[in-house]
Amino acid sequence: MKPAHPSLLSRISLAFGTFFSILSDGQFAGRVQALRSGEQRAEPSAPAPAPKPVVVPLREAAPDGALQLLGLLQREARFIDFIQEDVAAYADADIGAAVRVVHEGCRKVLHDHFTISPVRDEAEGSRITLPAGFDAAAIRVTGNVVGQPPFHGSITHRGWRVVETRLPRLSGSHQLNIVAPAEVEL
Structure with a gap:
């Protein structure tokens, strides 16, 4: 049982602890304010425990499709x-010439094997x-994200969504991890 009149050192410790608790905890500050003004407030019930976040197990992605796409990009581009x-x-001019070839090949792979559409139909810059x-x-919401939706903003990128994938069928003996075989000229 605590004494009715705490010692000076106990009161100093209590004052410092209360001071910092008032600064960091709004509910505690409200209870102290009500106590000082003589209001009789019902003690709030203990806050309900925060719901445990749902832990969704991560699934491992099969590398086959990624390896096949990498092989297609190597073959065409x-x-x-x-x-x-x-x-x-x-030199930049040399790199630019190489990029043109890589770009054309990558674009061919994209058009031949995927149907892609924008996530948003509005033009970039639209509100x-x-x-x-x-x-x-x-x-993805970027910038000064404060509060809850609705959010008002401008589209900086429309995004892309794969609508259809048309990767070639593979024979049973195809080794996907060989994305480009070594070449030997005779």
Whole structure:
């Protein structure tokens, strides 16, 4: 049982602790203010525990589709060759010529094997409103994000969504991890 009249040292400790608690906890500050003004307030019930976040187990992505796409990009655009090359020693004009070839090949792979459409149909720069419940997987909100939706902002990128994938069928003996076989000229 605590004494009815705490010692001076106990009161100093209590004052400092209360001071910092008032600064950091608004509910505590409200209770102290009510106590000082003589109001009789019912002690609030303990706050309900925060719901435990749902832990969704991460699933492992099968590498087959990624390896197949990487192989297609190498075959049509020499993508890996370009990325693996140290371009620091080349002039910008030389790099530009190489990029044109890589771009054309990548574009061909994209058009031949995927149907892609924008996530948003509005033009970039358009003002839009995102209502509560918007699809956060399809829309990333950037900038000064404060509060809850609805959010009002401008589209800085329309986003892309794959509508259809048409990767070639593979024979049973195809080794996907060989994205570009070594070439030997005889």
